[in-house]
Amino acid sequence: xxxxxxxxxxxxxxxxxxxxxxxxxxxxxxxxxxxxxxxxxxxxxxxxxxxxxxxxxxxxxxxxxxxxxxxxxxxxxxxxxxxxxxxxxxxxxxxxxxxxxxxxxxxxxxxxxxxxxxxxxxxxxxxxxxxxxxxxxxxxxxxxxxxxxxxxxxxxxxxxxxxxxxxxxxxxxxxxxxxxxxxxxxxxxxxxxxxxxxxxxxxxxxxxxxxxxxxxxxxxxxxxxxxxxxxxxxxxxxxxxxxxxxxxxxxxxxxxxxxxxxxxxxxxxxxxxxxxxxxxxxxxxxxxxxxxxxxxxxxxxxxxxxxxxxxxxxxxxxxxxxxxxxxxxxxxxxxxxxxxxxxxxxxxxxxxxxxxxxxxxxxxxxxxxxxxxxxxxxxxxxxxxxxxxxxxxxxxxxxxxxxxxxxxxxxxxxxxxxxxxxxxxxxxxxxxxxxxxxxxxxxxxxxxxxxxxxxxxxxxxxxxxxxxxxxxxxxxxxxxxxxxxxxxxxxxxxxxxxxxxxxxxxxxxxxxxxxxxxxxxxxxxxxxxxxxxxxxxxxxxxxxxxxxxxxxxxxxxxxxxxxxxxxxxxxxxxxxxxxxxxxxxx
Ligand SMILES: [Zn+2]
Numbered sequence: 001x002x003x004x005x006x007x008x009x010x011x012x013x014x015x016x017x018x019x020x021x022x023x024x025x026x027x028x029x030x031x032x033x034x035x036x037x038x039x040x041x042x043x044x045x046x047x048x049x050x051x052x053x054x055x056x057x058x059x060x061x062x063x064x065x066x067x068x069x070x071x072x073x074x075x076x077x078x079x080x081x082x083x084x085x086x087x088x089x090x091x092x093x094x095x096x097x098x099x100x101x102x103x104x105x106x107x108x109x110x111x112x113x114x115x116x117x118x119x120x121x122x123x124x125x126x127x128x129x130x131x132x133x134x135x136x137x138x139x140x141x142x143x144x145x146x147x148x149x150x151x152x153x154x155x156x157x158x159x160x161x162x163x164x165x166x167x168x169x170x171x172x173x174x175x176x177x178x179x180x181x182x183x184x185x186x187x188x189x190x191x192x193x194x195x196x197x198x199x200x201x202x203x204x205x206x207x208x209x210x211x212x213x214x215x216x217x218x219x220x221x222x223x224x225x226x227x228x229x230x231x232x233x234x235x236x237x238x239x240x241x242x243x244x245x246x247x248x249x250x251x252x253x254x255x256x257x258x259x260x261x262x263x264x265x266x267x268x269x270x271x272x273x274x275x276x277x278x279x280x281x282x283x284x285x286x287x288x289x290x291x292x293x294x295x296x297x298x299x300x301x302x303x304x305x306x307x308x309x310x311x312x313x314x315x316x317x318x319x320x321x322x323x324x325x326x327x328x329x330x331x332x333x334x335x336x337x338x339x340x341x342x343x344x345x346x347x348x349x350x351x352x353x354x355x356x357x358x359x360x361x362x363x364x365x366x367x368x369x370x371x372x373x374x375x376x377x378x379x380x381x382x383x384x385x386x387x388x389x390x391x392x393x394x395x396x397x398x399x400x401x402x403x404x405x406x407x408x409x410x411x412x413x414x415x416x417x418x419x420x421x422x423x424x425x426x427x428x429x430x431x432x433x434x435x436x437x438x439x440x441x442x443x444x445x446x447x448x449x450x451x452x453x454x455x456x457x458x459x460x461x462x463x464x465x466x467x468x469x470x471x472x473x474x475x476x477x478x479x480x481x482x483x484x485x486x487x488x489x490x491x492x493x494x495x496x497x498x499x500x501x502x503x504x505x506x507x508x509x510x511x512x513x514x515x516x517x518x519x520x521x522x523x524x525x526x527x528x529x530x531x532x533x534x535x536x537x538x539x540x541x542x543x544x545x546x547x548x549x550x551x552x553x554x555x556x557x558x559x560x561x562x563x564x565x566x567x568x569x570x571x572x573x574x575x576x577x578x579x580x581x582x583x584x585x586x
Pocket of ligand 1: 038039041059061062063064
């Protein structure tokens with residue numbers, strides 16, 4: 001990963017991190033930073049800071065930190081070299097070619113190329129005799145030629161290595177096809193062989209936001225099992241990360257997304273004119289997917305199957321989505337099991353009216369709380385009221401509280417002002433609890449991240465803290481380096497992570513190279529960079545004096561049990577400290 005410093009400096013000086021982040025996060029100025037809701041963890045109170053002066057970002061909630069390049073790596077899911085290339089492209093800079101190792105990126109590009117070719121092949125099968133069963137299947141589902149083309153739907157013929165043969169002819173080697181999960185290894189009579197991963201299935205290609213084919217879904221033509229199989233995790237695809245059809249839905253310009261259970265629903269909805277329909281793929285909705293949705297929409301309408309499994313999935317998805325700022329509604333499907341069936345049986349208009357009448361999150365949760373309670377009985381009433389107050393206190397704004405308190409009062413035949421009083425009390429208690437949690441959470445993930453990167457930290461807490469302060473101070477004041485070098489060497493660091501970091505920073509400064517976030521992003525992983533920048537930010541609260549560096553060095557050397565640890569009085573001049581430590585090191 002050797003991208004020349006000179007080129008990174010150009011990138012750093014031209015990249016506008018404020019503008020880059022603004023595409024994902026609404027930022028507000030606050031002092032020398034800009035604050036917004038973190039795109040990398042769920043939160044309701046902004047703790048994500050962007051610093052235009054150092055072209056860096058830092059989240060006080062989850063510890064995510066980095067520069068423009070690492071921001072692109074995280075949001076666009078690129079590796080380092082790809083992110084550098086993308087940023088350079090946007091800035092109109094040409095990356096010097098020979099200096100970097102991009103083998104991982106090349107392997108991923110190869111997988112994407114193989115997927116693209118495979119998608120073309122599967123789609124073309126629909127026009128061939130061996131693909132007739134596939135075409136018939138799609139037609140039976142009521143799909144038009146236009147929809148089939150729009151989604152690039154296809155068919156994997158019934159055979160052992162039909163795709164393999166085609167791909168070999170296109171110059172792909174077996175290792176690449178295995179790595180793309182287009183082929184799989186089998187063994188028979190002690191001999192291993194290679195076979196297509198998908199056969200005798202209709203195929204749905206899965207695209208990422210930039211239009212790359214990252215994976216495939218395959219469905220059997222009948223009711224045999226397994227009904228669906230998907231591409232396993234590869235360098236280009238990770239389960240639970242992407243949203244099906246988001247690359248299409250995001251272009252509708254609508255603030256609302258319809259979230260379905262599977263891609264078949266999405267395809268049917270798009271054909272019926274609901275081009276803002278999307279689905280998560282083969283898993284329960286993950287946090288990562290919820291954040292992705294929140295980046296492209298303001299409201300999500302959940303549209304899962306009407307059966308028991310679908311309702312359970314709805315409850316789970318709501319719990320994940322409630323952690324975001326999204327407005328939520330739930331579509332209660334009646335007269336059909338899933339959206340596809342409703343549209344086929346009753347038409348698009350019926351679905352549209354269902355969509356308009358979709359219960360908001362509050363209504364849905366109240367209905368669910370009410371469940372099968374007997375509201376005629378005093379017990380049933382009391383339980384429902386208690387649950388309803390809890391829900392409204394946690395989720396409803398003042399106006400909603402008033403409206404639902406009136407409804408509840410009428411429904412349960414109790415006094416509205418009593419409900420409102422109860423609501424105020426519960427809300428106050430919740431707010432106190434949330435505040436405590438918020439501050440506890442603010443600090444915890446940071447120490448957790450540090451602990452994970454440096455397991456030795458816990459045993460050497462005093463040394464680790466001194467090391468972190470020293471490395472933070474050094475990042476804030478690289479000009480301290482010649483003096484720090486007199487006091488302490490990288491090998492004096494006690495914990496391995498900090499020792500490595502000291503080696504990196506000292507080594508660069510020794511060579512006269514810079515150590516700001518962009519320059520460091522090339523020589524460490526995203527988590528390491530985050531931890532490094534955490535130290536840098538922590539040092540902002542210090543006076544940034546040489547004396548502080550000296551104190552840290554003393555702690556460190558003390559930990560190394562160097563004999564004759566001197567007592568240093570606070571009034572000593574920097575030079576005296578230096579003399580003291582210079583002597584101590586010998
Ligand atoms: Zn965060």
